[in-house]
Amino acid sequence: MDLKQLKTFVVLSKNKNYTRTADELGYAQSSISAQIQQLEQELNTKLLDRIGRKVFLTESGEQLLPYAIEMLALASTIRDKLDNDHSSPGRIIVGASESLCIFKLPAIVESFRQSHPNIELHLELIENAQVVEQLTSNAIDVALTIGNSIEHPAITSFLKKREEVLVLSAPTHSLRSKNALAITDFANQSFLLTSTSCNYRETFECDLKSHGIPYQVTLESGSVQVIKKMAISGMGLCVLPRLAVQEELNTDLLAALPYKNDYKVYSQLFCHASKWLSPNLTDFIDLVIKLI
Amino acid sequence: MDLKQLKTFVVLSKNKNYTRTADELGYAQSSISAQIQQLEQELNTKLLDRIGRKVFLTESGEQLLPYAIEMLALASTIRDKLDNDHSSPGRIIVGASESLCIFKLPAIVESFRQSHPNIELHLELIENAQVVEQLTSNAIDVALTIGNSIEHPAITSFLKKREEVLVLSAPTHSLRSKNALAITDFANQSFLLTSTSCNYRETFECDLKSHGIPYQVTLESGSVQVIKKMAISGMGLCVLPRLAVQEELNTDLLAALPYKNDYKVYSQLFCHASKWLSPNLTDFIDLVIKLI
DNA sequence: TGATACGATCGAAATTTTCGATTGTAATAA
């Protein structure tokens, strides 16, 4: 049994004429005969009687007809549904690092929800070190991270945007009096740093250590929010990408110290290289690229 | 799109392994690849991702799966329903002559109803002359007639049973005194005859006419019931097959006159030669042969 | 780094589908 045969059967049931059916479907008349005979053979019954020069459906044929129509309708539904159907339900699992979750994703999610109301966006907090594993195990569909550059043969990058890294303090901090800071000016300062796995912390600590600068870590927290609050209250300096502190800079709760650095920190967007990009996923990726 | 491909896709979705799927379905592994690629090409989407050495359904694949399963279930239903399913609804249109309708069909119908409760038996009163046309136009599925022999190249006969034709009178009739009657004894008698189209009437009239016997037709009626009633009340003689008057003979309401004839009258059962005999129809034919 | 698991790919073989020509059988016209 075959959709082609069922289609032929349905059209033939309508026409009650092999030749006309052949014309309509673009076959030779003998092919119609053959297809019906195949169907009859497989179903082990007779579907049509040819009595005189007229064609009639047999009892079995009458029985088959509604099912055949249903079958074709179902096939048609499938084609519709799978044809880049944005309105059909679906889910995209996004793995993102905390900073981006807080400061970039809300706008992205809101915009995507509007254009794709039926797609469920699932958010998974991940650290940079997990990106490759999570993509490789297909646990997440896309990864959106901030940190040092990630390169991997099995991972495709769609976006790599340099992010400015700032050393910040409360506006009242003593170091603010200087016009420009050198690394040595950070000697013996207190720092509020992100967890060790976080890349801009690593880069900054390297910087200090390679110059033999002594420093203290007053607070170590995975939460950017906690670090900012503490910094605002004057507990020490913090090192964060601009995007995480833009709000506080605008409202003068925090101040960027005039320390020039060229830390290589990027916002990046990845998928697994083998992954098929569904239209929905492609739309999401495009949106991230546009809004970030 | 093809049921074969959908089947493969469903099994593959379960196994998540091409090689095992090939074993399970009796294909080579490369054939599974080919079938899935065909399906993907036709639906213009990707159904499976191969990430690392694992296989995952894509969003489209997840979408397709329930439809594919539904499709296969529907195909399976079709096979079930068409596989000589006596319980499925159906209809047999029987064309029968009046006598048989009254005296034979009730028992047949009752018995068939019991064994095939879902088959609708549709009864159509027909005259012998219509048999060929009605079968040829497929207006009836079977014809059950009583009368002279019918032969036609396009018509198949399943049953031909000789029926005894009786000349009958009320028990009080004067002709009853004789032990044996010759055709000449019917001279100047009154007859209650069936319509001219009816075959045993024709045969009998020929008989009389060929011997130059004068006779009267007191009543001409299409209804066997009417004729019998009139005969019982002594209005004249009638010529009927024994099966139409068995009841009246048993209860001595009518008497068979001792007139020996060899009128060729048959109960016959026909279908059109080109007609496919569904299992239900075959059962009906068998039943008629058994009970008549 | 080698071994292994596993799907993709490719060309050849096998199978199926399609076609055109012809035949066969009713219905219709002459």
Added chain:
DNA sequence: TTATTACAATCGAAAATTTCGATCGTATCA
């Protein structure tokens, strides 16, 4: 009655497709 027409069945050849086995490529695992 015969000739004609309408129309599906049949048949063998051609065309298209499916399937297969062998091999390759890549990712994981030891």
